[in-house]
Amino acid sequence: MKINFSLNGKGTELDVDPMSLALDVIRGLSLTGTKEGCGVGVCGACTIMVNGAPVSSCICLVGTLVDKDVWTIEGLAEKMPELIDSFVENEGMQCGICTPGQIVAAASIDSAGVSTSEEIRKYMAGNLCRCTGYQTIVSAVEDHLAVN
Amino acid sequence: MQSTETEFLVPTSVSEALESISKEDAIFLGGGTSTALLYKTRLIEPSRVVWLGNVGELKGIFASDGEVKIGSMTTAAEIAANRDIARLLPGVCTASGVIGNARVRAMATLGGALAHADPRQDMPPALIAVGAEVSVKSSLSTRRIPLAEFYEGFLETVLDPDELITEVTIPLVANRRSAYIRYTPTSEGDYPTVGAGSSVTFGSDGKIIEAASVVLCGVGSVPIISNQASQLLVGTTGDDAALRRAAEAVREIVEPQDDERGSAAYKREMASIFAFRSLKSCLGS
Structure with a gap:
């Protein structure tokens, strides 16, 4: 089936099985910044942005992306370099496997109307990190949103 | 990967969606979070999927x-x-x-x-x-x-x-208050060990409970509704003693199973405790 959507700001047409997972389709396009972690929508490593909201690409059927505005870490890194800088400056990563998902989730925060530190923690709770202890990630997001 | 591609239909109205489902083993698809998991593990293999994302009248x-x-x-x-x-x-x-x-x-x-x-x-x-x-x-x-x-x-x-x-x-019912609380022992995003929804409706004097409802998730194969808890609350002022009696009744009706979120015995206790707290939250204290 032909599927049209916007990927990282560019109109894209793919001929794919609509029941394939967005994660597999995106990685198949050499956009390998999106990682597979748990595979069941819990860990957040595969987070992509769809119409401004964070989505687990490992449980997202690609057919549901028809006409949507989809962003991956590759596109967001170009679009929002200051967010990447904030993660670097706050050392909001260690091994790196969760980092693309953390950044895509953070990039989606504005649209959710999150503004306080507590709200940031709640919003980011769905992105698991087994290294940092989270404080540096939260600091990176707080700096980015200028929330203290 | 499967050999034949699933037929994926994108109707734009309810009537079109209902016509599209006529085929045997066709399913409706909403956001897809649960369906993707069932499909990925091949617990379901529909030959046709009717995605409702473009049916504006359902939103x-x-x-x-x-x-x-x-x-x-x-x-x-x-x-x-x-x-x-x-x-x-x-x-x-x-x-x-x-x-x-x-x-x-x-x-x-x-x-x-x-x-x-x-x-x-x-x-x-x-x-x-x-x-x-x-x-x-x-x-x-x-x-x-x-x-x-x-x-x-x-x-x-x-x-x-x-x-x-x-x-x-x-x-919407006058003088009704409602609440939901849950307990998750693992990550914040996990299913709860137990969740308790409740509502309490006062009579026109605002003092005596006229109707009440206590419903629990995570402690049975379906949501568990405690009619006895409701009956024990009706006619009371919603004092702690009445709430405790209702919470006790919940303990008797739940059917929990052992799993990583707790033993059956533990869940039974937690169901009662969270029923009490949910009612307490309804009453604003």
Whole structure:
């Protein structure tokens, strides 16, 4: 089936099985910044942005992306370099496997109307990190949103 | 990978969607968070999928004097962020805001969640406690089912294969308060060990309870409704002693199983404790 959507700001047409997972389709396009972690929508490593909201690409059927505005870490890194800088400056990563998902989730925060530190923690709770202890990630997001 | 591609239809109206479902083993698809998991593990292999994402008439939240209607393709995030829901149905607001994580809430739809019928879901107890009813359509008929009578077993509902959930209606009742609370021992995004939805309706004097409801998730194969707890609360002022008697009744009716979220005995205790706390939260203390 032909599927049209916007990927990282560019109109894209793919001929794919609509029941394939967005994660597999995106990685198949050499956009390998999106990682597979748990595979069941819990860990957040595969987070992509769809119409401004964070989505687990490992449980997202690609057919549901028809006409949507989809962003991956590759596109967001170009679009929002200051967010990447904030993660670097706050050392909001260690091994790196969760980092693309953390950044895509953070990039989606504005649209959710999150503004306080507590709200940031709640919003980011769905992105698991087994290294940092989270404080540096939260600091990176707080700096980015200028929330203290 | 499967050899033949699943037929993927994208109707733009309810009538078109109902016509599209006529094929045997066709399914409706909402946000896809649960369906993707079932499909990935090949627990389901539909030959046709009817995705409802472009059916505008299934989306939206409409509050009027006597009721609130929520379209079946409204997402959990939209429900959690809605001001009318927050003001009129605090239990429903809380439940929709704690489902899974932000990513799941952005995709998961109300209709999809109800049809999926996992007994650990947060929304059913909150909705049943405020008397929600499910509107269902097929190409031949229309019916409205109390959510309290909607579930038949683990992942099983009273829906026929060709029936589509179109909306959920929640009656607004004067002097009613409602709440939902849950307990998750693992990560914040996990299903709860137990979740407790409740509502308490006072009579016109504002002192004596006229109606009450206590509903639990995570402690049975379907949402557990304690009619006895309701009866024990009616006619009281909602004092702690009455709440404790109601919570005791909950302990007797739940049917929990051992799993990684706790032993059956532990869940039974927690069901009673969280029923008490949910009622307490209803009463604003």
